[in-house]
Amino acid sequence: MKFSCNAKDIAGAVAVASKVVNAHTTVPILNNVLVTAKAGRVSVRATDLELTLENAISAEVQEEGACTVPARLFSGYLGNLPAAKLQMQGTTSRASLRCERSNYEFFTLPAAEFPPLPEGQSGGMFRVEAKAFKDAVNAVTFAASTEEARGAVLMGALLELTGAEATLVATDGYRLARYRLALAEPVKEPMKLIVPARGLAEVVRTASDGQIEATVIGGQANQLVFSTGDAKISARLVDGQYPNYAQVIPKEFDKKVVASTAQLLASLRRAGVVAGDRASMVKLAMDGSSLVITASSDTTGNAYEEIDVERTGDPLTIAFNAKFLVEILNHVETETVTLEFVGALNPAAIRPSDQKAAERQLYILMPLRQ
Numbered sequence: 001m002k003f004s005c006n007a008k009d010i011a012g013a014v015a016v017a018s019k020v021v022n023a024h025t026t027v028p029i030l031n032n033v034l035v036t037a038k039a040g041r042v043s044v045r046a047t048d049l050e051l052t053l054e055n056a057i058s059a060e061v062q063e064e065g066a067c068t069v070p071a072r073l074f075s076g077y078l079g080n081l082p083a084a085k086l087q088m089q090g091t092t093s094r095a096s097l098r099c100e101r102s103n104y105e106f107f108t109l110p111a112a113e114f115p116p117l118p119e120g121q122s123g124g125m126f127r128v129e130a131k132a133f134k135d136a137v138n139a140v141t142f143a144a145s146t147e148e149a150r151g152a153v154l155m156g157a158l159l160e161l162t163g164a165e166a167t168l169v170a171t172d173g174y175r176l177a178r179y180r181l182a183l184a185e186p187v188k189e190p191m192k193l194i195v196p197a198r199g200l201a202e203v204v205r206t207a208s209d210g211q212i213e214a215t216v217i218g219g220q221a222n223q224l225v226f227s228t229g230d231a232k233i234s235a236r237l238v239d240g241q242y243p244n245y246a247q248v249i250p251k252e253f254d255k256k257v258v259a260s261t262a263q264l265l266a267s268l269r270r271a272g273v274v275a276g277d278r279a280s281m282v283k284l285a286m287d288g289s290s291l292v293i294t295a296s297s298d299t300t301g302n303a304y305e306e307i308d309v310e311r312t313g314d315p316l317t318i319a320f321n322a323k324f325l326v327e328i329l330n331h332v333e334t335e336t337v338t339l340e341f342v343g344a345l346n347p348a349a350i351r352p353s354d355q356k357a358a359e360r361q362l363y364i365l366m367p368l369r370q
């Protein structure tokens with residue numbers, strides 16, 4: 001393999017791909033990135049077997065071929081080069097790199113040892129606008145579980161595709177996030193996929209403007225492959241049954257509060273400083289046209305916040321995890337937010353006050369026992 005390209009171009013491709021390299025892997029080849037030169041393009045691929053990321057750049061290819069280079073060394077070297085011409089040669093045992101008066105050599109492993117891309121029959125595909133998909137992923141995946149003990153299903157997000165609409169859902173058992181968005185064109189058949197939240201985050205981080213195309217690869221591969229610009233991200237789908245999230249959403253609410261999103265968020269952040277233990281409990285008391293937020297701790301003290309709200313229904317005092325409520329409000333972009341309740345021990349709904357945004361975006365939060 002032999003090619004030349006702009007050092008900054010390949011540095012960016014290697015940096016993006018290297019994000020999926022697991023520093024704690026016990027498989028030596030997985031510490032490397034696969035560099036392939038072919039037909040005027042150089043691709044850089046990395047994988048941890050669950051997530052695969054590939055990025056491609058334009059290059060002058062003198063000799064087609066492939067080699068694998070240690071990701072950490074390669075990225076560290078390239079990231080400190082100027083925007084100059086880089087020449088690279090690779091064999092099964094060595095990679096030589098030259099840029100201006102810099103000349104380096106890294107030990108490599110054979111490209112044949114690198115895990116191949118998943119193969120299987122296409123099980124469907126969909127297209128979506130990149131910005132809309134990024135908004136959906138950012139608004140939902142924070143609610144997915146980060147605890148392996150709770151299982152891979154809850155560490156993923158449910159992606160439902162029906163007609164010309166996609167619904168993305170994530171929950172950790174304490175909170176639930178749902179976001180609806182339009183597809184670029186209707187899907188031929190409905191699909192339900194559980195996608196690792198980590199994989200969706202990589203799509204958001206890597207996606208360029210325009211459209212994202214996703215293809216399901218069935219069979220043993222069981223992958224969802226996203227294509228965006230010069231990048232491809234393959235995520236192994238999670239096997240299992242996603243919880244029936246519709247059962248968690250109350251059918252009716254008889255109490256409602258509309259508040260300034262910024263004021264409510266600031267008050268909760270301040271009260272959360274006092275309620276900073278593991279449960280991070282804050283109490284919300286609704287009466288008249290005021291919402292009173294309180295928190296107390298044996299080690300830090302007491303907090304009291306009061307803001308004006310629009311309220312309907314009977315008075316109510318309910319307790320929540322302040323951190324969870326703050327995280328939800330961080331993803332509400334409208335000036336006002338609507339909170340709906342049934343009782344002190346029933347799930348509450350939080351959504352933007354704008355009608356169109358409310359149809360698109362919904363959060364459900366379980367209360368704490370006071």
